[in-house]
Amino acid sequence: MSNLIKPIDYKPLLDMKQTEQGIKTIKEFFQMNLSTELRLRRVTAPLFVMKGLGINDDLNGVERPVSFPIKDLGDATAEVVHSLAKWKRLTLAEYKVEPGHGVYADMNAIRADEELDNLHSLYVDQWDWEMVMKEGQRNLEFLKNIVRRIYSAILRTEYLVCESYFEIKPFLPEEIHFVHSEDLLAMYPDKTAKEREDLICKKYGAVFLIGIGGELADGKPHDGRSPDYDDWTTGTAPGYRGLNGDILIWYPVLGRSVELSSMGIRVNPKALLYQLQITGKTEREKLYFHKRLLAGELPESIGGGIGQSRLCLILLHKAHLGEIQSSIWPDEMRKECRKYGMTLI
Template sequence: MSYLIKPKNYRPFLDLKQTELGIKQIKEFFQLNLSSELRLRRVTAPLFVLKGMGINDDLNGIERPVSFPIKDMGDVKAEVVHSLAKWKRMTLADYNIEPGYGIYTDMNAIRPDEEMGNLHSLYVDQWDWERVILPENRNVTFLKEIVTRIYAAMVRTEYMVYEMFPLIKPCLPEKLYFIHSEELRQQYPDLDSKGREDAIAKEYGAVFIIGIGGKLGDGKKHDGRAPDYDDYTTIGENGLAGLNGDLLVWNHVLQRAVELSSMGIRVDKEALLRQLKEEGEEKRLELYFHKKLMSDSLPLSIGGGIGQSRLCMFYLRKAHIGEIQASIWPDDMREECLQHDMPLI
């Protein structure tokens, strides 16, 4: 069985009916605030894309997508999306979105290689968003500005939840703390990357870690990233590389850091070539998406994903993501969760 955290003396604040009401209100309220903060319009997104086009998100490069043949297209293969990181950028071009504006969508995915537990499910639901930027916006200062706007929407949503359910007290700090992954490594040299995330999130309550995907001073990566969407190698603040990052909060129920969002300024041509070369993936330049990027057919952009079920789980103080979303769980996990007052939907 995958690793399961069983919080001591855990009792849900809300019953099943209240939980479903809370999920509905959170999703409606947050997406309106996100749209307003970043000037995004809602678009319809695909559940699957054609295989071999370079459109699907490769995540860390090792996860297997769910695929199936399409009978009416000569059994050509389609893949269920992992996320819409690349698809969104093409959609910005298709809709001819102007700089300073963007799109968001409900993304639903299947990730069969996830290790199931309190925070990970086979089913992934998130708000995927993307916004057109100008060349002068490709810097850490602009990244922080966008992240701060998203965090403001998160804080407002938490207060809305408190107004609905007064037993759930707000816990997010007013300000988000920023730190580069290399500075974080130096601050906690004896911890691994997840231990460092726990330590910094517990200290500040909410933190954005900059520079995810590139190698740090010890030759290791803080975490993996596909080399063809986030720009994690361009030199930014303090001479450190990285124009992307993860937003984490301290989860008081689980007593650990929880990532709610991953986002970044996307690769331009130079960053794409550099990162593909570093990863030995230059063959991707022959794929459809990469050819469009190299031919200047795609706009410069910033984008990311915000976990819907994780956000609801955090706001409603749930101990398991299965208390928020319907999915498949091992029988022994479902039974053990029930014994610890974590009834899985």
């Protein structure tokens, strides 16, 4: 409850019926634009995967996946996905997707260890996407190009929402600003990582923060990243590392920055081995996903996840994810939210 933001004088601009219609409009329009922009084909995604194959996303390495035994498989354990980061790369190989094309899926996950607040729920819904890279695209400029194209799809969706509901006014900047996490630390050395994100996003409106997962000059990573999907150790320039990052925007309704997407160029065999070594996870080399990657059976790719409920929240100018999605919230949070104009579904 201490993390709950209670915006003063908050009033939802749309009623519940309009909100549901707006959610449908945003989801249908954005995924069509994302698919067209990046040449992505929709694929059907799993809700759960088998434990012990190395396919589930480990996030920061401490979150516990929801698991259950399967009767017809001798009580073998399945895990509800955290995301589809590694599953998508296997799918690219299975579908023999050609370079310059990719896949996307509706990802639904349960993250039982989330600390619940305005932006974090037990239920996570994302557009998970993955694209096969062409030769010569393993570089920072290609990553930036993809970020700009995704941000363009977000801007087009914002325009549609504002045309559909006169109460909603646009607030996103025309362009997204790029900054490396190392430079951000140098700009605000006495601030926490979250405070640095807020300051840079308030200044530029929309930011892609490069290089998340590796240690910075202060000996700490900007934020945690699993060692086996994003490449966060390959150098992009002398003294800089990371071919991944987050799309962040400044959100006036809550007076803070909001992460809309985590994405990056994926590990190749060399980066995987190095990142497993420096994180003390070398035992993963024996897992199904990792063995296939190290054997050269998976394509070079770039991919990420884009929060569906979060995108709807910011484009409909809502103050709490519970106004967008149906989930479980503490009774005390529901009461507090009601007092401040946030009606949770």
